Amino acid sequence: MSIFQPLESFANWFTYNLLNLRQDTHLAESVVFFVNDILKILILLILVTHFMSWLRHFLPMDKFKKFLTSRKFYGADYLIASGFGAITPFCSCSSIPLFIGFMQAGIPLGVTFSFLITSPLINEIAVVLFLSLFGWKITILYVLAGLLVGVVGGFVLQKLKMEKYLIPFEQAKKNCGCGCKKEKPSRKQVLLNISSEAWGIVRKVVLYIIAGVALGAVIHGFVPTNFFETYLQAAGIFGVPLAVILAVPLYSNASGVIPIIQALVVKGVPIGTALAFMMAVVGLSLPEALILKKVIKFKLLLVFFGIVTVGIIFIGYLFNIVL
Numbered sequence: 001m002s003i004f005q006p007l008e009s010f011a012n013w014f015t016y017n018l019l020n021l022r023q024d025t026h027l028a029e030s031v032v033f034f035v036n037d038i039l040k041i042l043i044l045l046i047l048v049t050h051f052m053s054w055l056r057h058f059l060p061m062d063k064f065k066k067f068l069t070s071r072k073f074y075g076a077d078y079l080i081a082s083g084f085g086a087i088t089p090f091c092s093c094s095s096i097p098l099f100i101g102f103m104q105a106g107i108p109l110g111v112t113f114s115f116l117i118t119s120p121l122i123n124e125i126a127v128v129l130f131l132s133l134f135g136w137k138i139t140i141l142y143v144l145a146g147l148l149v150g151v152v153g154g155f156v157l158q159k160l161k162m163e164k165y166l167i168p169f170e171q172a173k174k175n176c177g178c179g180c181k182k183e184k185p186s187r188k189q190v191l192l193n194i195s196s197e198a199w200g201i202v203r204k205v206v207l208y209i210i211a212g213v214a215l216g217a218v219i220h221g222f223v224p225t226n227f228f229e230t231y232l233q234a235a236g237i238f239g240v241p242l243a244v245i246l247a248v249p250l251y252s253n254a255s256g257v258i259p260i261i262q263a264l265v266v267k268g269v270p271i272g273t274a275l276a277f278m279m280a281v282v283g284l285s286l287p288e289a290l291i292l293k294k295v296i297k298f299k300l301l302l303v304f305f306g307i308v309t310v311g312i313i314f315i316g317y318l319f320n321i322v323l
Contacts, residue, residue, distance in 0.1 A: 030221030082150035110158025118150030208256030272319030
């Protein structure tokens, strides 16, 4: 029996007994999908954010910067930075100070961008949601794909030698102005701070999750099977780039968009195309571009987004071929 079976049973009871909706109707299917997914995702979100907040408390950024700058990794530093990006939340408040801190610590530009590329594409919440919705095989492939984009993207940016397109540190600090300075908590404050950080993350993403699950429920209940597949077939090999282009104006995080791609896959959208859409939503957003514009010049910003775009499209095609 699935560990989520009690939630599925509750969703069915809530829909068919409490709301007294008729089975096999579009509305009933949408309500079951919404209740089941929203409970599942919120429970996972609360548990995972508390665990990762505890982990990040014992893995502070200054120790990570010292770790990267004090050893020679012979290329593995790109993978290490990407892996750290996967467990570190990327937000408008933290992106600029992290970027400045990495560069001031002497971490190469490419390694820094490996972190920045991977951080929005993969996070602990997205991994757990992928595991619960798509199974461990697709989850592992998703994680490996995100790491691959981060490692290769950072390596290419390093080879292009674009350090001259960085905005000077003092000006970048002035541009930041976000008040992200953290104080070292006392022992008595550790648990409170960990929980406060976790609930802060929950509050930031919960509206996106509700909106994403609601849209996914509408797609699941009311959109005919193979509806999207019919239109994507007309696009042919351009289906993946089209999904990436359509995703750029949107703004969400992985936990908010995953329920949408779950519904899209059920309705016939290839997994690679859906994954490319999700990665583009979280990795190529316009708000992120505005944030990064404060610390890097326009040419480097274009190159950065171009490399990430090519990587996402490649991953989309690869998933469509393999799965």
